[in-house]
Amino acid sequence: MSETTTLTIRLQVKPIGDKETQNDTYNRLRELNREVFRAANLAMSHLHFLESFENQFLQRDKMLENEISKLTQDKKKANKEKNEQEAIRLAELKHEQNLLRKEAQEKVKIFLEGKSRDNAAYMFLQGEFPSLSSYVQRNIAKMVTDKFKNDWKDIKAGTKSISNFKKDIPVPIDFELLASVRNGKNHTCFTAQDDKIVWEIKPFEMTFEVITGNWRKKKGSSYLEEDKNKESTLQKVMNFEYKVGNSQLQLKDDKLYLLLVCKVPKKEYTLDPDIAIGVDLGIRTPACVACNDGIAKISIGSAQDFNRVRQRFYEHRKRLQKNLKQTVVGGQGREKALKALEKLKASERNFVRTYNHNLSKKIVEFALKHRASNIKMELLEGYGRDENGSIEQGKFVLRYWSYYELQSMIQQKADESGIKVWKIDPYHTSQRCHVCKQKGERNAAIFVCTNPECKEKDREQNADHNAAINIAQSENIVTKKEDCYYHKRKEKQKKDKKDSETPEK
Secondary structure (H helix, E strand, C coil): CCCEEEEEEEEEEEECCCHHHHHHHHHHHHHHHHHHHHHHHHHHHHHHHHHHHHHHHHHHHHHHHHHHHHHHHHHHHCCHHHHHHHHHHHHHHHHHHHHHHHHHHHHHHHHHCCCCHHHHHHHHHHHHCCCCCHHHHHHHHHHHHHHHHHHHHHHHHCCCCCCCCCCCCCEEECHHHCEEEECCEEEECEEEECCEEEEEEHHHCEEEEEECCCCCCCCCCHHHHHHHHHHHHHHHHHCCCCEECCEEEEEECCEEEEEEEEEEECCCCCCEEEEEEEEEECCCCCEEEEECCCCCEEEECCHHHHHHHHHHHHHHHHHHHHHHHCCCCCCCCHHHHHHHHHHHHHHHHHHHHHHHHHHHHHHHHHHHHCCEEEEEEECCCCCCECCCCCECCCCCCCCCCCHHHHHHHHHHHHHHHCCEEEEECCCCCCCECCCCCCECEEECCEEEECCCCCCCECCEEEHHHHHHHHHHHCCCECCCHHHCHHHHHHHHHHHHHHHHHCCCC
């Protein structure tokens, strides 16, 4: 059986019918969305209450256990008369501990209604939200339980607050409402009608048009390539080339989206274990990529792209902020201006996300073209942030730029292609010559090796390409920033600066 990978495509869908039918569909979906929103947050609160309730018993039990252990040790050292007193106290403590454990089991059993602890969220949803289908209940319970298990340790330590799901939380959709096997025959709820794709949910008597874009009319437009891929993927679902997984329906900004999960056969590539590529991320050039042989290299993106977009966002933001200053708090027009500002933030965030998708795609394509089995990147955790977590000036061109997001996208696309991704220590990757590994001189975009024995001596090199080759050749693999000499050195510099600023007593 061939391996598969998961692919999620976001398809905008629109109810089919007259205005009254469309409004009725939207109202029913909004009501369902509200129920899912309430169910997820209440189930999360229920799990936290249950855990806190059990912890109260566990803390008391731990105190008793410590006291019993102490008495047991003291008993060996004490005289006969004191031994008798401590034996009585020891028996009392053990009896109290047994009663406590029995009480805890009984009370927790009441909360769980005799069911398994792992099903606590599902049992809660069954009792509190009977209107939701069992499929929706199971998916919400799994999502909430997984989130709870991931967060509880940090919440208990006080470093994180209880997670709160947003109102636009997607609604789980049973895969049988998309594509399934019935009576031994393949069945799909997607059909082609009058040059459009229709999605019909018969149990709910809802019919939607799937909006995939007008790429047929504008084949030359590169920005519509994604829509072309969406329709191609959907056609393969309709032809049962791709299987459908647990998908979701999301109502966001009065628009309806189907988050369709497809199980796509994994492509097999012939990769060379000795070939690795390095990825240098920066401001001047978003991504410089190079092979470890130092020959194949490429620059992806440019500062001009960012500067043009940044200027557009900056001017728009400045106009909106000026309008806000001219209105008093709660005054006429303020609410409209705030909404426009939030919309601008979302637009900038969407641009960055789309740009990151394109960059990561081109980086992985470069790796496949050169049969690289490894992609190496610098560990940039915490990069561009000061000690307060704020963005340092000059570190990012756009306010919502995220190197972590870009690296995560590269990781995801590389996994789909069978390429391994490694993080390396960023110390001096841009200040050493990739040939002799000696420190040279870097002036903005130019790097010059000053080693008289190096064949690259005094020859101007592209500084970012040189850094990318160093990253590709590096064997300093790290998993967390505490392991990096680069970050250790930064922390030491911060500490020395703080100590120097502290007045002597």
